[in-house]
Amino acid sequence: MTQKTKNIVGWTLTGILAFVFISSAFMKLTGSEEVVKGAASMGLTAGAMQLIGIIEIGSILLFIFPRTGLLGTLLLAAYLGGAIVTHLEHGQPFIVPVIIEALVWITAVIRFPELRWRFIGKAVA
Numbered sequence: 001m002t003q004k005t006k007n008i009v010g011w012t013l014t015g016i017l018a019f020v021f022i023s024s025a026f027m028k029l030t031g032s033e034e035v036v037k038g039a040a041s042m043g044l045t046a047g048a049m050q051l052i053g054i055i056e057i058g059s060i061l062l063f064i065f066p067r068t069g070l071l072g073t074l075l076l077a078a079y080l081g082g083a084i085v086t087h088l089e090h091g092q093p094f095i096v097p098v099i100i101e102a103l104v105w106i107t108a109v110i111r112f113p114e115l116r117w118r119f120i121g122k123a124v125a
Contacts, residue, residue, distance in 0.1 A: 010111035014064060017107060020100060021060040021076075028053030042090050055079060063104075070115070073108040077101060 001009075027035045028049045039049045059079055063072025080101040087094035109115050 006110055010107060013103065013107040014111065017076075017100070017104060018060055018064055021056045025053040025056040025060075028056070042086060063108075066111070069108070069112055073104060073112070073115070076104045080104065 031046055031049070035049055036046060039046065044052075055075075056079065059072055059075040061072070062068040063076055065072075080097050083097040084094050084101070087097060109119055
C-alpha cells in the first residue's frame with residue numbers, strides 16, 4: 001500500500017469516526033429522548049451524559065489532529081473500554097462499542113507510523 005493510499009484510508013476512517021463520536025456527543029449534549037431513556041436504564045443522570053458528551057468531543061478532537069492523535073487514541077480507547085464494560089454490566093448488546101474501538105485502533109495504526117512499528121514491527125518508512 002502506497003503512502004498516498006494510507007493517507008486517504010486513514011483520513012477517511014478518521015472522518016467516519018469523527019462523525020460517529022460528534023453525532024453521539026451531540027445527542028448527549030442536547031438531551032435526546034433516546035439518550036435520556038438509555039442513561040436512566042444505566043442509572044446515569046442527564047448531567048452525567050452531558051459530561052460524557054464533552055469527553056467524547058474532546059477525545060475525538062485530540063484524535064483528529066496529528067500532533068495530539070496518539071493521546072486521542074488512548075482517550076478514545078479508554079472511553080470505549082468503559083462503554084463496553086457498562087454495556088456488559090447492564091446486560092446490553094456490546095458489539096457496537098467493540099467494533100468502534102477496533103476501528104479506532106485500525107485507524108490509529110494506519111495514521112501513526114510509530115504505532116504501526118510498535119504493533120506490527122515494520123520499520124517506519
